[in-house]
Amino acid sequence: MLSRVSKVKHHLILAILIGLGLIITLVSSQDVSAKRINVPLDLSLESSSHSPLPENNADWPQLNSNWHSYTVKRGETLSALFSRANLSNNDLYSLIHSPDLTTNLARLMPGQQLHFLLDDNGKLKTTRFDHSMTKMSLFERQDNGKFIENILQREPEKELRYSEGVIKDAFFNAGKDANLSQQTIMNLANIFGWDIDFTLDMRPGDSFKVLYYEELLDGSYYRDGDILAAEFTNQGTTYRAVRYTDKEGNTDYYSEDGRSMRKQFLRSPMDFARISSHFTTRRYHPVLHKFRSHKGTDYAARRGTPIKATGSGKVVSAKVSRSYGKYVVIQHGSRYTTLYAHMNGFAKGIRSGAKVRQGQTIGYVGSTGLASGPHLHYEFRVNGIHKNPVTVKLPAAEPIAAKERERFEQYASNLLSNFGTQGNVQIAAVKNSQ
Numbered sequence: 001m002l003s004r005v006s007k008v009k010h011h012l013i014l015a016i017l018i019g020l021g022l023i024i025t026l027v028s029s030q031d032v033s034a035k036r037i038n039v040p041l042d043l044s045l046e047s048s049s050h051s052p053l054p055e056n057n058a059d060w061p062q063l064n065s066n067w068h069s070y071t072v073k074r075g076e077t078l079s080a081l082f083s084r085a086n087l088s089n090n091d092l093y094s095l096i097h098s099p100d101l102t103t104n105l106a107r108l109m110p111g112q113q114l115h116f117l118l119d120d121n122g123k124l125k126t127t128r129f130d131h132s133m134t135k136m137s138l139f140e141r142q143d144n145g146k147f148i149e150n151i152l153q154r155e156p157e158k159e160l161r162y163s164e165g166v167i168k169d170a171f172f173n174a175g176k177d178a179n180l181s182q183q184t185i186m187n188l189a190n191i192f193g194w195d196i197d198f199t200l201d202m203r204p205g206d207s208f209k210v211l212y213y214e215e216l217l218d219g220s221y222y223r224d225g226d227i228l229a230a231e232f233t234n235q236g237t238t239y240r241a242v243r244y245t246d247k248e249g250n251t252d253y254y255s256e257d258g259r260s261m262r263k264q265f266l267r268s269p270m271d272f273a274r275i276s277s278h279f280t281t282r283r284y285h286p287v288l289h290k291f292r293s294h295k296g297t298d299y300a301a302r303r304g305t306p307i308k309a310t311g312s313g314k315v316v317s318a319k320v321s322r323s324y325g326k327y328v329v330i331q332h333g334s335r336y337t338t339l340y341a342h343m344n345g346f347a348k349g350i351r352s353g354a355k356v357r358q359g360q361t362i363g364y365v366g367s368t369g370l371a372s373g374p375h376l377h378y379e380f381r382v383n384g385i386h387k388n389p390v391t392v393k394l395p396a397a398e399p400i401a402a403k404e405r406e407r408f409e410q411y412a413s414n415l416l417s418n419f420g421t422q423g424n425v426q427i428a429a430v431k432n433s434q
């Protein structure tokens with residue numbers, strides 16, 4: 001019966017929900033008792049996104065009292081665990097020497113679990129190993145005595161959630177009060193982080209609204225999924241963002257009028273880095289011991305700290321020079337280049353001609369070339385002219401394409417019409433004729 005499970009694939013859940021209109025569960029942070037309202041919301045556009053459909057969780061085998069579970073102890077071998085479970089050497093031998101196994105059970109880590117199902121004679125029939133909450137391997141004995149491995153995977157069920165909050169002291173606390181997970185709080189900050197500095201700009205009275213997926217396994221909370229739409233009011237200015245997947249399957253966040261929420265460049269090539277030397281036209285060079293201009297920004301960081309490409313583009317140099325040491329130059333379109341110097345080493349695949357995405361690690365902090373200690377020297381050039389990377393006006397990323405605009409606007413207005421006004425949750429049942 002168990003072997004049948006892996007072959008049964010249902011795509012019922014999402015299909016039914018899309019057909020009938022998704023049920024949205026609302027949690028109003030205004031109400032201490034966290035009132036939940038079910039409202040039909042037609043998100044037909046979602047059905048054309050490229051995400052795989054979930055399998056039916058009803059087919060996910062549950063452990064019961066017939067299974068014998070063992071947790072791998074520190075330093076315990078598979079053979080030691082088998083003898084602790086009173087299983088024979090023959091069982092162990094045929095399990096690990098069966099052909100075509102994908103998972104190497106000899107590489108188990110302490111704390112991981114094996115579950116055994118025995119036949120009436122106490123002989124091993126099935127071994128189960130859970131890779132994660134959504135992936136398991138079932139090793140099942142065949143008539144010839146060998147085991148075959150069935151790998152089962154499932155997608156969490158998704159439910160829409162709406163939440164909103166007002167900041168009293170810190171954004172993080174307001175997020176917690178609104179029942180948001182740490183992950184969703186971080187995601188919100190990332191979406192609006194291009195316009196709002198979440199460490200310096202926050203003020204009491206700032207507010208947010210967010211429509212997001214909650215993912216469930218076996219009917220219980222598993223984790224928060226993607227944010228579909230969000231609003232943030234900071235010091236009187238309201239920003240709105242909609243997650244949109246275009247016809248080619250590219251997903252990004254856009255303002256309701258179709259501008260990208262992102263800039264074409266990250267402000268800094270490293271997270272939480274301290275600026276040790278600013279861009280200037282005249283400065284004393286600590287190694288050369290003379291005055292010269294400094295045409296970039298230095299970030300002090302530990303040797304080996306990952307360096308990110310601040311924008312997508314093409315590597316035009318990844319080489320070594322006497323002054324820059326190991327350095328990378330990236331060309332972004334026809335106007336912009338960025339340079340990253342004194343690297344300890346390049347990231348895998350970083351060579352002249354390689355394409356890189358914004359945020360991709362291109363190398364690691366070092367002190368090669370003329371450097372008094374480990375740091376990153378970062379340059380930003382517009383039409384070949386050096387600009388101050390800290391203050392240069394960063395161009396916005398590409399807006400919604402003209403051929404996507406009508407589809408996007410319909411989708412965005414449907415989503416955003418679900419956001420209440422004046423702090424009240426006012427939900428409209430939206431029909432999308434798409």
Ligand SMILES: [Zn+2]
Pocket residue numbers: 277294296297298376377378
């Ligand atoms: Zn420098």
